[in-house]
Amino acid sequence: MAHLLMLLLFSFQLFGNNLLPAESYTLRGRVLAADNREPLSNASVTVGTLNISTVTNQDGYFTLRVPESARNSRLIIRYLGYENLEIPVVTLIDKPNNHIVLQPSFIELGTLEVVSGNGRELIREALNRIPQNYAVDPTMMVAFYRESIKKNSNYISLVETVLDVYKSSYRSYETDQAKIYIGRKATDISPRDTVLLKFQGGISTALMLDVAKNPEIVFGERGDEYNFTIERMVSINNKPHYEISFLPLPGITDILFRGKLFLDRESLAISRMEFNMNVEGRRDASNIFIRRKPSKMKVDVEEASYVADFIEDDGKWFFNYSSTQVRFRVRWTNRFFGLFATNYTINSEMAVTDRYRDGVNKFPREERIRSTDVIAEKVEHFQDPDFWGEYNVIEPDIEITNAIRRLSGRLIRRAE
Structure with a gap:
């Protein structure tokens, strides 16, 4: 995930339709x-x-x-x-x-069912079953995406976009594609700032968090570097699921992940995953996220957490939501003895609002979002005040759920 964000050494310059039927x-x-x-x-x-x-x-x-x-x-x-x-x-x-x-869901278990212990074999079988549990054919999606940058307690950039997404088959190595349909941004730039901060590849990262499509991002080829523990059975969508926690094996010094995932008991499909990187106290963690920075700037990554969520439809599972949060602390070694620091928080969320199987087509190369794109710069070409209607001001603390609520009539497939 080294493409999550980057710091550049320039003067501060923070980046600052067809709707539903009338009835x-x-x-x-x-x-x-x-x-x-x-x-x-x-x-x-x-x-x-x-x-x-x-x-x-x-x-x-x-x-x-x-x-x-x-x-x-x-x-x-x-x-x-x-x-x-x-x-x-x-x-x-x-x-x-x-x-x-x-109503709370109480799971009745068979007398011989094991609901704790080593979950490695369950995880391996879940990875083996991905081709049969998830969509065989490509699909199209409409998604709402937002990203923000907070400096200390103040938002300095917030971007919202509506995306069209080409979701490739889970049986292929083909990457997913996204293009911006509409977008907008808000910035709060202080003339006292001296660093250009850009959040790079947010949309690409949101799609890569489809851990069923890209399990190697977290687990490598077989998950051999992790301990997996079956914690309990929980109910999701009226179905029993294994809740499995995972941690890097003792003695492994690499920066890896830890968290929990939920497997549908019957199909062993991954229905949700909540995880984070073990970056605390690791000076080398900044190398994963920071592509370029001034030599006198020291960056400590304090948190890197992720969520991926899936939904079942007609026996197949589909990517439904993902989120990323990265917090880091910046110090200048040549200023005030390095005693004063600035905290930055990068957030991004993607929520699928519509999905369809007809008219599935890849996007022209020039329209696709690339992993190196800074979305706050890309939306300059996709702004349309009329699209947002009464929702005409970006509110930094509004949850993505409220943003979708205000735009729900527009976040569906558009007629050709």
Whole structure:
């Protein structure tokens, strides 16, 4: 993941349509846990007959705009450890204060089933089954992507884009492709700053976090450098899953990953993965992320964490969401004895909002996002204020779920 970001040695210069049919409905609700009435954040909300989806925000709220044709469909609510709930779309129309309560899911295990211990063989079998568990044919996706740079407690750059994505077959080594449909940015540049900071390859990294498509990024060829431990069984989408933690083997000095992943018990498909790099206290960690910097600048990477999430549709699993957060600390050795430091936080998220299997085509080379592209510079050519409508100001602290909520009517496949 060495292409995540780079620091350059220049004067500071921080980078600072076809919609739904006129007849559409806006669905709103709040998802709560039945056992403690607490809101469930990041619960998946999907229209069953379509590939239109969103997730709840930190307070459990969601808003989703759907076409009139979905009136007789069902809304599916999913959350880790709780039973799925299906609700007729028609019952949510024009009702702004819907409280949707999910019941905890209790897994009944066979008397001989092992739910703890060494998970290495399960992981190896899961990797072997990737070609049969995930899409055989290429698909097209619409995705909402955002990235931000925070200096200490202040945002200095935020970018939002709507993407078209060509998702290649999980049985091929062909890379995924993305192109920008529309985009915009906001910057807050201080004349006192003296370093040019660019976040490079954010969209490419978001796609590479499809660990089912690119398992070697984390595990290498066979995962031989890790210990895998089966922790417990949990319910995801009303199905039992193995929760497996992983850590680098003792004695390995390389910078690797640690975290947990969830395997569907029946198919052994990877449905979710949460992991981070063991960068704490490693002076060499900056070499992974920083491509170029001034000689007097010292960079300590304090966190590099990632999430990848998948969704099942008709027996196959599809990439659905990814996020990245990298925090680092910058010191100048020739200033104030190096006592003062600046903290930077890089965040990026990609959420798939629509997926379809017809009209699947690769993009012309000149339209594709490259791993070296700085998206904050690319969006200069894709800005259209009319597209964003009332959502006309980028709000730094707004969660991606709220951004999708405000644009849900536009984050679908566009007519040719």
